[in-house]
Amino acid sequence: MGAGCVGGYVGGCLRAAGVDVHFVGRPRMLESWRAHGLRLTDQDGRDERCIPADLRLSTSVPDQVHPALVLLTVKCGATAEAARALGATLPAGTPVLSLQNGLGHAETGRREAPHLRWLSGMVPYNIAEVGPGHLHRGTSGILAAQDDPALRPWRPVFEAARLALVLHTDLLPVQWGKLLLNLNNPVNALSGLPLRAELMQRGYRQVLAGLQREALTALTAAGIAPAQLAAVAPRRLPRLLSLPDWIFRRLASRMLRIDPEARSSMADDLAQGRPTEVDALCGEVVRLSRQHGQAAPLNERIQALVEAWPRDPRPLTAEALRQRLGLR
Ligand SMILES: NC(=O)C1=CN([C@@H]2O[C@H](COP(=O)(O)OP(=O)(O)OC[C@H]3O[C@@H](n4cnc5c(N)ncnc54)[C@H](OP(=O)(O)O)[C@@H]3O)[C@@H](O)[C@H]2O)C=CC1
Numbered sequence: 001m002g003a004g005c006v007g008g009y010v011g012g013c014l015r016a017a018g019v020d021v022h023f024v025g026r027p028r029m030l031e032s033w034r035a036h037g038l039r040l041t042d043q044d045g046r047d048e049r050c051i052p053a054d055l056r057l058s059t060s061v062p063d064q065v066h067p068a069l070v071l072l073t074v075k076c077g078a079t080a081e082a083a084r085a086l087g088a089t090l091p092a093g094t095p096v097l098s099l100q101n102g103l104g105h106a107e108t109g110r111r112e113a114p115h116l117r118w119l120s121g122m123v124p125y126n127i128a129e130v131g132p133g134h135l136h137r138g139t140s141g142i143l144a145a146q147d148d149p150a151l152r153p154w155r156p157v158f159e160a161a162r163l164a165l166v167l168h169t170d171l172l173p174v175q176w177g178k179l180l181l182n183l184n185n186p187v188n189a190l191s192g193l194p195l196r197a198e199l200m201q202r203g204y205r206q207v208l209a210g211l212q213r214e215a216l217t218a219l220t221a222a223g224i225a226p227a228q229l230a231a232v233a234p235r236r237l238p239r240l241l242s243l244p245d246w247i248f249r250r251l252a253s254r255m256l257r258i259d260p261e262a263r264s265s266m267a268d269d270l271a272q273g274r275p276t277e278v279d280a281l282c283g284e285v286v287r288l289s290r291q292h293g294q295a296a297p298l299n300e301r302i303q304a305l306v307e308a309w310p311r312d313p314r315p316l317t318a319e320a321l322r323q324r325l326g327l328r
């Protein structure tokens, strides 16, 4: 549900492994896949294709299909609408696994369609459409989801599609661990640069470190220990990011194993004037901070900057971004 980068990649890998997958998405995307099929590649040599005749593509939730599992892969702002569309069509108890960034999507879904079984998941890697119907995974990591009897039978199916899936008793620390990394999304989007080029510049990394410090302070106050998803423990990330470029490059080689063209999922949204997910990322830090009587001014300011960003402006250099955020 939400046939885009994540939905097309995860759904496409499952389809290529023989799973019966229905993609629900917008006409623009589906027409391209109908013409070109799907090509799925990754950093580790995957190169698979689904020919157009192999793809079931719909612009609305098909009412004759009773899926054993739904993957929810719309952007955060579209969750409620997608949940209502699923709720209007699917039988009670259908498991819906959110593979979105941010927190609270399962709760939103439950509010809109309480008869479905809402579950939370996490996609650690970057997926981009690098050509018509060509979806590429440009970083690495392992899919995660909350442990639930509805998901256990799917683990071997995902494994067979070379999509390792780990189930966690408590996914919240994993979601926060991911959110800490996603605080780079607005920085990346405002930089106008691919992820790797942006992370090679200390000025941008210092902004990210500042955003993460605020989040870590709020997490400590909330008693949440974020899971480690990068090469170093979450609490050591800001210091690592703040190091001079030459040391960072040496120490963070694993973190920098990013395809040169990969960009954050927010980059296109910002560039094309679409709503971004900044409220689901920085806004979440601001809300957690406030709940614990603290402030998160950098997260507030970058959220305001992204939300007021005009279409097609010049990207910000690291120095300009630091200035706009009041960092000297
Ligand atoms: N791309 C990435 O590298 C990663 C993304 N994520 C997260 O995964 C989620 C999905 O991201 P991504 O795949 O990049 O997003 P995309 O924008 O590529 O895909 C989402 C698609 O869903 C469509 N859509 C929205 N509402 C509906 C609806 N009601 N019915 C059918 N289709 C709908 C959108 O169309 P339209 O735009 O017209 O609304 C869009 O084509 C986000 O939360 C993102 O943060 C997580 C990890 C990595």
Ligand SMILES: CC(C)(CO)C(=O)C(=O)O
Pocket: 101, 123, 124, 125, 126, 127, 139, 181, 182, 185, 195, 263, 264, 265, 266
């Ligand atoms: C994988 C990562 C952290 C960066 O690309 C991401 O989640 C995104 O782009 O939204």
